[in-house]
Ligand code: ATP
């Protein structure tokens with residue numbers, strides 16, 4: 001074609017080009033890690049905008065995290081020369097759901113200022129319902145029921161749709177009634193949970209075909225990243241919006257990789273990939289086979305590992321990003337997790353001395369409890385780090401309390417927030433008062449804060465409680481008035497001061513108190529980047545990624561699950577031990593399927609690395625406060641010898657198998673690696689027999705010998721001294 005091809009198309013390979021330029025009709029890109037799926041999506045959007053096919057507001061684009069959405073926006077702006085005026089419909093399923101509900105919530109009985117409850121709120125609410133039903137909440141734990149509701153919602157099931165057996169499984173057959181009561185309660189509170197952010201829009205579109213038609217007209221292009229991890233409800237949502245009446249074009253493009261489906265435990269249905277071709281007949285399926293991210297060693301290791309899975313669609317991957325100097329994937333062993341963190345810290349510092357940025361390094365853990373060790377270590381070393389995704393900062397106690405104050409100021413009907421802070425700090429408004437308020441509010445169907453304002457006019461409460469309550473209400477009135485005109489950070493600070501909350505921690509003598517005060521300060525700081533209190537609250541309720549120091553050079557720490565779609569120069573994968581990775585729970589609960597999902601998680605982990613990938617395992621781990629000796633992960637045995645190397649044995653690894661942990665602390669010897677020519681792990685690889693696991697063990701004997709007779713004595717370093 002005569003015209004000059006835009007720059008952003010120039011670097012693409014033919015299959016990528018096809019995926020970008022096929023703008024009419026359904027497209028499914030099915031391809032392995034690092035093949036440019038996300039890049040295709042981004043370029044596709046740029047191309048749509050650049051050729052004037054749609055305005056930014058006419059594109060619906062779904063990413064897996066908010067962070068990914070932000071990054072995509074930035075990339076698009078770069079590609080089209082910065083002219084993109086926002087992309088209001090680029091976000092996660094959840095954030096797009098919020099937007100739809102703010103507009104049309106009234107169709108399911110929500111006012112536009114509804115609150116989004118987090119898991120903690122949900123559990124508390126359910127607990128109240130269980131008690132109100134006269135059920136024993138020990139026998140029928142609220143948390144379990146919250147999980148059941150979540151599962152139903154992920155499958156798109158309302159109370160009427162849940163399977164008979166499921167409904168009977170909880171609370172002597174009252175599961176369905178509880179679900180109904182729960183939804184009614186949410187409605188009274190003008191609140192919804194995460195699942196509702198999907199379920200409500202589905203209901204709205206189903207019941208209002210005209211509205212759906214309007215959105216069909218609006219969304220000229222629909223794009224979905226990480227498609228393999230959509231759950232049934234998300235798929236229903238997507239299909240409603242993307243499936244058009246006969247004769248209309250269905251411009252929907254989904255990209256995904258079945259080998260990276262890692263949210264099965266949360267209801268993701270990898271079968272959605274297969275359904276796509278059925279629901280969107282004539283879909284063009286494009287495969288990408290060239291990996292642009294990783295070296296041959298990294299890709300080779302990952303490919304060999306994932307080949308152990310049976311349920312795969314199967315695909316080829318190759319890279320020409322390779323160099324004879326490329327390091328193989330390195331496997332390291334440590335005595336315990338403290339030492340693992342120490343060793344990884346050293347490795348990082350060494351890379352840093354070699355002028356590598358911390359920003360280019362990440363530690364990916366299987367379970368979030370593993371993070372603390374690294375956080376502690378990095379604080380000691382003065383290494384900057386950031387924790388990405390998952391439960392963290394905003395889930396801490398003091399942050400939740402502070403947020404409850406802010407929520408109640410922003411939405412006076414937020415009863416859960418009210419209950420959380422009405423007697424925090426202690427004001428003499430104990431259970432009796434709260435119960436009285438609860439009953440009063442219920443009887444009149446009004447929020448508790450309003451009930452409190454009423455009840456102090458009566459003599460239902462003791463004078464002392466009345467006075468205390470009066471003061472609280474006065475404060476809230478004042479803060480509510482300030483909400484519109486005072487800068488929200490200032491107001492936040494004022495609320496925490498005047499409520500006595502900050503003082504509560506200042507007067508607290510416990511070891512955590514100073515840290516909590518720092519966190520509160522950090523909370524106020526983190527509000528600065530938002531325009532308003534409401535904007536901030538919304539952000540937090542969506543949780544996901546909350547990075548405060550984006551500009552700092554820092555190592556990232558995150559779970560393997562939240563590392564999806566990301567890439568780093570150097571990746572550290574600690575904790576490759578049986579029971580932790582593969583995780584025992586997934587083996588117990590889902591058997592072979594669980595194991596395969598764990599293996600996909602390992603595949604995701606390795607393929608995040610561009611140049612260096614370090615895998616670690618320890619021989620002792622403290623689980624639930626107990627020391628246990630551990631076996632190296634079976635996934636290590638599944639790595640190919642050609643692409644993997646066993647690193648020099650870490651100091652004191654020789655303690656492996658020696659029994660008491662305490663004793664090993666004397667064994668802080670320098671690495672005896674040079675003399676350590678045939679580690680068991682390599683032998684295991686060479687032999688590839690059933691005795692593999694034994695070979696891991698034999699090394700311990702070998703190492704013990706070294707410690708006893710080797711030249712290198714304990715170095716002048718003790719754990720205590722550090
Ligand atoms: P994942 O499955 O992990 O999400 P992906 O398929 O989405 O991976 P991308 O993240 O889009 O892959 O791309 C991987 C890396 O390769 C990125 O750094 C991207 O910029 C680069 N890349 C993709 N396509 C090309 C290309 N044609 N030329 C150069 N680099 C490319």
Ligand code: MG
Nearest residue numbers: 037038039565
């Ligand atoms: Mg991607």
